[in-house]
Amino acid sequence: MNVPSIGLGTYRLTGQVLIDSVHNALELGYRAFDTAQIYDNEADLGQALAAGKVAREDLFLTTKIWISNFHHDALIASLRESLRKLGTDHVDLALIHWPSPNDEVPMREYLGALAEARQLGLTKAIGVSNFTIDLTRQAIDILGAQAIATNQVEVHPYLQNRALIAYLRAQGIHVTAFMSLAYGAVLKDPVIQAIADKHGATTAQVALAWALQQGYAVIPSSTRRENLASNLKAVALQLDAADMAQIATLDRGERVANPQGIAPHWD
Numbered sequence: 001m002n003v004p005s006i007g008l009g010t011y012r013l014t015g016q017v018l019i020d021s022v023h024n025a026l027e028l029g030y031r032a033f034d035t036a037q038i039y040d041n042e043a044d045l046g047q048a049l050a051a052g053k054v055a056r057e058d059l060f061l062t063t064k065i066w067i068s069n070f071h072h073d074a075l076i077a078s079l080r081e082s083l084r085k086l087g088t089d090h091v092d093l094a095l096i097h098w099p100s101p102n103d104e105v106p107m108r109e110y111l112g113a114l115a116e117a118r119q120l121g122l123t124k125a126i127g128v129s130n131f132t133i134d135l136t137r138q139a140i141d142i143l144g145a146q147a148i149a150t151n152q153v154e155v156h157p158y159l160q161n162r163a164l165i166a167y168l169r170a171q172g173i174h175v176t177a178f179m180s181l182a183y184g185a186v187l188k189d190p191v192i193q194a195i196a197d198k199h200g201a202t203t204a205q206v207a208l209a210w211a212l213q214q215g216y217a218v219i220p221s222s223t224r225r226e227n228l229a230s231n232l233k234a235v236a237l238q239l240d241a242a243d244m245a246q247i248a249t250l251d252r253g254e255r256v257a258n259p260q261g262i263a264p265h266w267d
Helices: 015-028 042-052 072-086 107-119 133-143 162-171 182-188 190-199 203-212 225-236 241-248
Strands: 032-034 060-065 091-096 123-129 148-154 175-178
Touching (some): 015 225, 042 072, 060 072, 072 091, 072 107, 091 107, 091 148, 123 133, 133 148, 133 162, 148 162, 190 203, 190 241, 203 225
Parallel strands (some): 032 060, 060 091, 091 123, 123 148
8 A cells, every 4th residue: 555645634624615625636636635534524525526526546535533433333333434425435544543542442442443444345554643652563563564554643844753753664654744834833934944945945845845755645735726736846846965954953842733631642
């Protein structure tokens, strides 16, 4: 399973705003779309994709299972409901959105259910999101590293997550970076701006290119067509060693996604 290097994230996008964003993204060439049960936009995404008339085999759809659906029967039923909303008989990738808080549902139960969903053809591949080194190690013990298509985690210049990523690389597990722009905070950074000026690029392109050049997939979202088009161009932007070294100095452990009562004990 090769996770596309760039896709459209849909966090916080719903209704006509999402539909318009997806319409523009499809026209511009996006083919990967990331959603989640908790985003409450799977039906909107399904409607937008149906209207876009791009063949299903040319799309890569990811959804994430919410923590309230982790018991075996609930997980499989909830994924079937996600498929109904998305208007498809399968997703390409189904992820566990967050580890079960306080191990309320044993990992073996929800990862086992996710593996069963794959066997049933509800998803082509499975993976995890927001898993720490220790949690990923447990997941590997249950599934095997080769079964985990990706760990989707927060990564941006202000949170470079080096220990976790080094572990994932050692295990051969792909990284999908979310919050690549840290809610726009990195776009105002003077170091990023100087690199952007040097390359005649935008700060968003620099932040995305930094992630892409390290082999991560990225899923930025935007409601503006010009930004959607600009973000795609990050794939062609080549930062040099000096640029990468400068961005490496920006790591300050600044985490954006850290929901109380849900987030694990981070590395």
